[in-house]
Amino acid sequence: MDAKLLKPYNPKETENKIYKLWEESGFFNPDNRPEWAKNKETNKNYNKIFSIILPPPNATGVLHLGHILEHAIQDSIIRYNRMRGKQTLWLPGTDHAAIATDSKVTKMLEKEGLKKKDMGREKFLERVNEFVEGSRKTIVSQLRKIGASLDWSRQAFTLDEKRNFAVKTAFKKMYDDGLIYRGSRIVNWDPKGQTVISDDEIVYEERKAKLYTFKYSKNFPILISTTRPETKVGDTAVAVHPNDKRYKNYIGNSYVVKDFCGVKLNIKIIADETVEKDFGTGALGVTPAHSITDWEIADRHNLNRPQVINEYAKMTVNDERLKEKKTTEAREIIVEWLRNKKLLEKEEETNQNVATAERTGGIIEPLPKLQWFVDVNKKISDRNNKSFKELMLEPVQNGKIKILPDHFVKVYYNWIENLRDWCISRQIWYGHRIPVWYHEPICIPKIGKERQISKCLEMIVSVEKPICEHCDAKYIQDPDTLDTWFSSGLWTFSTLGWPDINAPDLKKFHPTNIINPGYEILFFWVARMILMSQYLIKEIPFKMVYLHGMLRDTKGQKFSKSLDNGVDPINIIEEYGADALRMSMIVGIGPGADAKFDIQKVKAYSKFANKIWNVARFVLDNTKDFTFPKTPSYDTEDKKSDEELKKLITEITKEMEEYKFYIVAEKLYHYFWHTFADIIIERAKKKILTNKNADSAKILLYTHLTTLLKILHPFMPFVTEEIWQIINSRRKVVIPTETSGLLMIEKWPFDDVQGKLC
RNA sequence: GGGCGGUUAGCUCAGUUGGCAGAGCGUGUCUUUGACGUAGACAAGGCCACAAGUUCAAAUCUUGUACCGCCCACCA
Numbered sequence: 156m157d158a159k160l161l162k163p164y165n166p167k168e169t170e171n172k173i174y175k176l177w178e179e180s181g182f183f184n185p186d187n188r189p190e191w192a193k194n195k196e197t198n199k200n201y202n203k204i205f206s207i208i209l210p211p212p213n214a215t216g217v218l219h220l221g222h223i224l225e226h227a228i229q230d231s232i233i234r235y236n237r238m239r240g241k242q243t244l245w246l247p248g249t250d251h252a253a254i255a256t257d258s259k260v261t262k263m264l265e266k267e268g269l270k271k272k273d274m275g276r277e278k279f280l281e282r283v284n285e286f287v288e289g290s291r292k293t294i295v296s297q298l299r300k301i302g303a304s305l306d307w308s309r310q311a312f313t314l315d316e317k318r319n320f321a322v323k324t325a326f327k328k329m330y331d332d333g334l335i336y337r338g339s340r341i342v343n344w345d346p347k348g349q350t351v352i353s354d355d356e357i358v359y360e361e362r363k364a365k366l367y368t369f370k371y372s373k374n375f376p377i378l379i380s381t382t383r384p385e386t387k388v389g390d391t392a393v394a395v396h397p398n399d400k401r402y403k404n405y406i407g408n409s410y411v412v413k414d415f416c417g418v419k420l421n422i423k424i425i426a427d428e429t430v431e432k433d434f435g436t437g438a439l440g441v442t443p444a445h446s447i448t449d450w451e452i453a454d455r456h457n458l459n460r461p462q463v464i465n466e467y468a469k470m471t472v473n474d475e476r477l478k479e480k481k482t483t484e485a486r487e488i489i490v491e492w493l494r495n496k497k498l499l500e501k502e503e504e505t506n507q508n509v510a511t512a513e514r515t516g517g518i519i520e521p522l523p524k525l526q527w528f529v530d531v532n533k534k535i536s537d538r539n540n541k542s543f544k545e546l547m548l549e550p551v552q553n554g555k556i557k558i559l560p561d562h563f564v565k566v567y568y569n570w571i572e573n574l575r576d577w578c579i580s581r582q583i584w585y586g587h588r589i590p591v592w593y594h595e596p597i598c599i600p601k602i603g604k605e606r607q608i609s610k611c612l613e614m615i616v617s618v619e620k621p622i623c624e625h626c627d628a629k630y631i632q633d634p635d636t637l638d639t640w641f642s643s644g645l646w647t648f649s650t651l652g653w654p655d656i657n658a659p660d661l662k663k664f665h666p667t668n669i670i671n672p673g674y675e676i677l678f679f680w681v682a683r684m685i686l687m688s689q690y691l692i693k694e695i696p697f698k699m700v701y702l703h704g705m706l707r708d709t710k711g712q713k714f715s716k717s718l719d720n721g722v723d724p725i726n727i728i729e730e731y732g733a734d735a736l737r738m739s740m741i742v743g744i745g746p747g748a749d750a751k752f753d754i755q756k757v758k759a760y761s762k763f764a765n766k767i768w769n770v771a772r773f774v775l776d777n778t779k780d781f782t783f784p785k786t787p788s789y790d791t792e793d794k795k796s797d798e799e800l801k802k803l804i805t806e807i808t809k810e811m812e813e814y815k816f817y818i819v820a821e822k823l824y825h826y827f828w829h830t831f832a833d834i835i836i837e838r839a840k841k842k843i844l845t846n847k848n849a850d851s852a853k854i855l856l857y858t859h860l861t862t863l864l865k866i867l868h869p870f871m872p873f874v875t876e877e878i879w880q881i882i883n884s885r886r887k888v889v890i891p892t893e894t895s896g897l898l899m900i901e902k903w904p905f906d907d908v909q910g911k912l913c
Numbered sequence: 914g915g916g917c918g919g920u921u922a923g924c925u926c927a928g929u930u931g932g933c934a935g936a937g938c939g940u941g942u943c944u945u946u947g948a949c950g951u952a953g954a955c956a957a958g959g960c961c962a963c964a965a966g967u968u969c970a971a972a973u974c975u976u977g978u979a980c981c982g983c984c985c986a987c988c989a
Contacts, residue, residue: 163951359987366989381989394989431988439989446989508987562917566984569916573986675984709925711982743927743936747918749983753925755938762951773948810929821927821936836948 160775160881164768166732166761170873174299177876182900184306185242185664189900198240199906205236206244206664208647209305210672210680211313213252214287215259218297219714220752221673221706223724224744227737228703228816229671230303234869235811236668237304238903244664246650247298247305249291251314253586253639254356258348258514260286260585276584283585300725301733302872304899309660311650313642314587321649322642323590323618325691330591330616334533334543334690335579337591339525341443341450342578343510346468347517350582351526353638354575355679356513364507368436368500369493371412371420376405378500380435382507383445384493385485388418388472389463392441394452397426399437416492417474418463425456447521460523468520482520527580527589527635538690546689547571547682556685558700559814560747563677570678579638586636591616595628644683647696656692667697669814674702674747701814704749711751727757734871735761741820741870763824764874767867770832771878774860775885777843781853790851796835800826800859804866808905820870827867831859862904872899 181187185204191197207229212222229245237243260283261271271279291312298305311318329335342351368380377393395402405424412420429448430439443453443460453460463472470477470485476492477485493499510519534540541549548571550556551564558564580589592615610625621630645653647667652658666688672680681700688696707713714721727736738760744750789797803826807819839852861882868875879898 160948163949379989383989386989434988442989448987448989505988510987560918566917569985678985705983739937743925745927748926749918751925753938756925758951759937765951766949769949769952771948776948813929815929817927818929825936832949833953840947 160768160772164732164765164874164877166734166764166873167729169877170300170302170728170733173873173876173880174302176880177304177897177899178299178307180897180899182237182897183245183304184308185244188242189896191902192240192900198902200240203239203241204244204663205233205239205241206246206667207233207669207671208246208650208667209248210670210676211248211250211311211643211646212294213255214249214290214294214312215252215256216290217293218724220722220724221714222297223301223736224706224740224750225671225673225703226298226301226303227740228701230301230737230872231741231816231820231869232669232671232814233304234872234899235903237899238865238868238901239905240902242663244309244660245303245305246309246311246664247295247303247307248311248313248646248650249294250643251287251312251586251639253581253636254348254350254352254514254583255639256283256287257583257585271584279584297725300728301737304872309650313639313646318642318645318649319587320618321645321654322587322637324654325645325687326590326637326641327616327618328691329529332535334530334535335527336530337525337527339523340528340576340578341445341447341521342524342526343447343512343519344466344522344524345512345515345517346466346520348512348515348583349466351524351578351580352512352514352519353578353640357510357519358513359508360511362507362509364505364509366435366501366503366505367490367493368502369498370500371410371415371422371440372498373496375410375412375422377402377424377438378436379438379440380501381440382505383442383482383486384489385470385477385482386442386445386463387440387489388415388420388470388474388477389442389444389461390420390422390440391443391453391458391461392423392425392456394425394427394430394439394441395437396430396432397428399430399432402438416489417476418472421459423456423458425452425458427452427455444523445521450521450523462523464520464522466522468518526578527591529577529579531574531576535690538693543686543690544571544574547685550685550689550695555695556698556700559702560745563674563700563702563747567677567682570682577638579641580633580635581638582634583636586639587642589633589635589637590618591633592621592630593633594623594630597628598623598626599628600626640679640683643680644687645691647684647688648692653692661692665692666695669699669701670697671701671703673705675705677702699814702747704744704747707749707751709751709753722752727754731757731761732764732873734764734873735759737872738763738820738824738870741816742824743817743821745817746814760824760871763828764871766828766832767864767871767874768878770827770836771860771864771881773836774856775882777839778853778857779885781850783854783857784850787854787858788851789855790848792838793848793851793855796830796855797858799830800862804862804904807866808903816870823863823867823870827863831863835859864898865901865904868898868901 195201210225212218233243233245264271326335343357345352364382366380366382367384368378370378379393381387406426407424409421409423412422441449441452441458443449443458444462445464463470464482465471468482470480472478476488511517512519531543534542538546551558551567558567594611594613598611611623615621615630623630648661648665651660651665653661684696688694724736735757739756807822810819835855839856842852843849864875864879876898
């Protein structure tokens with residue numbers, strides 16, 4: 156008897172050793188396959204490929220329990236498919252998470268008393284890289300701790316050189332196809348972070364606000380309501396609903412307001428369907444430059460768009476009372492002015508949803524800015540005149556891409572329908588620099604050549620830094636960086652060798668089989684991967700989107716730093732073992748379902764690991780001197796048990812293919828404990844003791860153990876592998892040698908069972 | 914305002930085509946030279962949120978109600 160087996164199962168002493176064994180075997184890499192899987196005769200899945208690209212964790216910090224949930228699912232899928240004999244790739248990587256990382260490092264530096272601007276771009280980026288490198292190391296070691304069978308030889312980073320080349324290539328192609336444009340449009344400006352952010356990076360906070368009702372001047376015929384009087388110096392119209400009888404006669408009129416707190420206004424009365432008749436006075440003061448809906452109204456009615464607020468949320472109008480004042484101060488000044496002029500009709504309390512930046516908390520100031528956009532509506536000629544919107548919809552509609560749970564399909568459609576052009580430029584330093592180059596303002600004549608200034612190109616979109624052919628001036632790169640999701644969108648194929656369309660990995664492993672993110676990034680990421688993949692390589696990025704839910708604490712709250720309710724998964728693994736933690740994340744948690752994390756569940760499965768261990772001890776102890784007959788035969792009840800296990804295998808294999816891991820894991824737990832241990836072992840004890848049908852019992856014990864180890868392995872890889880290794884060390888002596896080596900690359904028993912049953 | 918999800922044992926949650934209500938933890942009783950005390954055996958505990966409907970049969974399907982939660986829109 157192996158001395159180890161005499162003690163209770165100790166994951167701490169086992170897991171690192173086992174992971175090393177796996178890693179050194181090279182079998183995480185699909186290029187290395189076990190002998191049986193290389194053989195068409197023994198492997199039905201010989202030609203099949205199975206690939207998952209890991210949703211890259213943000214390099215801003217360490218992994219939390221939510222990640223473990225994600226990784227436990229993926230590793231189980233990967234291990235299962237590897238055992239089925241497929242060429243199985245699970246590719247690891249991390250995400251540079253531009254804004255998140257940038258703002259995190261900025262805060263860290265502020266604590267040291269350092270300012271980003273004083274440091275300069277280069278120095279700042281050095282610090283960011285240093286920080287990210289540290290984070291990445293932690294993440295990688297955490298992934299190893301939970302037993303993730305990732306192919307480390309293919310590790311990628313969203314901001315490494317290869318991915319940067321992919322990003323630049325994608326940008327250029329999109330620009331050349333007219334799908335990326337530079338335009339002055341209203342954007343969500345974050346004055347605190349000094350950058351543009353996308354619609355998806357906004358969070359709304361409900362606050363109390365005052366709603367003011369007033370006229371622009373004594374003669375003005377219509378009262379309007381606003382919570383932001385300071386923006387009214389930028390008004391160019393008053394919009395009313397076309398059916399609103401109160402205002403019908405005014406539609407089309409224009410009024411000059413000579414002095415609105417020192418500013419001259421030109422107000423046209425227009426009719427627009429978007430105006431709510433019942434809100435306020437039913438008339439909306441239109442401020443095109445500082446409200447997104449007003450900007451769109453201005454589009455429809457051809458209005459001027461004077462800007463009255465700048466990037467620092469300060470007023471830019473010429474009136475000395477207002478100039479350079481913060482918007483909040485300007486608001487008071489204008490309200491006071493309205494009061495004095497007796498133009499203010501009403502002040503009332505109202506609830507307002509204030510747009511704030513997710514990462515910095517700054518209040519969003521909508522501003523017109525020159526930014527880069529992806530046109531989501533433009534027809535793409537070499538994609539059958541389909542737009543990005545259509546390219547994103549199509550594969551989900553025709554079922555090429557399945558989403559689990561399927562009610563997210565509707566949510567996905569709904570998001571695409573309401574999608575506006577995607578603003579991809581960010582005014583932060585950390586990220587992929589936009590591959591656009593501007594000619595220096597002054598041309599420098601080439602020595603010995605004639606000046607041909609008129610031929611100098613002002614702007615070039617190029618993967619490499621361009622050189623001016625006509626003068627000696629330099630090109631200067633656009634200072635902006637790209638939205639982090641631009642590079643994430645390329646992830647399934649930039650990791651496989653794209654833009655080299657002949658890259659062997661790309662040909663072999665794309666489209667990937669399944670992607671497994673949380674539902675909260677369905678739009679951010681999943682949609683953008685579909686967009687990029689459909690457009691750049693005319694292929695879906697994955698066949699299945701298995702969305703997982705959120706993990707919350709026992710009170711049902713999100714895990715967050717501000718609540719300080721975070722749990723370090725590594726501590727849990729140290730105490731209970733990775734297998735236990737993994738099982739607790741899988742059993743009973745269906746796709747898309749939020750779950751409360753309960754340490755009791757982990758404890759329960761650590762007991763289960765020990766149970767498996769003890770069962771192994773019993774079985775090995777009772778079969779140690781037994782010589783297996785060439786053709787095993789069972790008595791009636793053992794034969795029934797053998798069939799029952801085969802039935803279980805058929806069942807769970809089907810369920811694995813249907814992504815019902817949460818049911819499979821539970822079934823295995825239940826069968827192992829309450830059928831194998833409680834019934835079969837108890838029965839075997841009697842048979843062995845009385846020596847009646849003892850051989851049948853021993854064969855059943857051994858086959859049950861080895862088979863159950865195999866099918867438990869995807870869920871509890873460490874304890875099952877450790878036992879397998881102990882069995883291996885004895886196998887040559889007594890037990891038939893149908894297997895050897897690692898459990899990780901053993902054959903999943905399904906095909907054998909099918910063969911025998913049929 | 915629009916959309917989605919949830920409500921099952923004291924707690925956390927499963928329950929796949931409708932067919933005697935399940936697990937873990939917790940609780941109670943019993944069992945220790947025996948694979949396992951990080952244990953085993955047994956047990957208690959549920960009008961499956963509420964109401965109506967379809968059906969031989971409903972936790973499951975339909976409709977409505979209540980409460981909890983999430984997402985999207987952003988009302989000026």
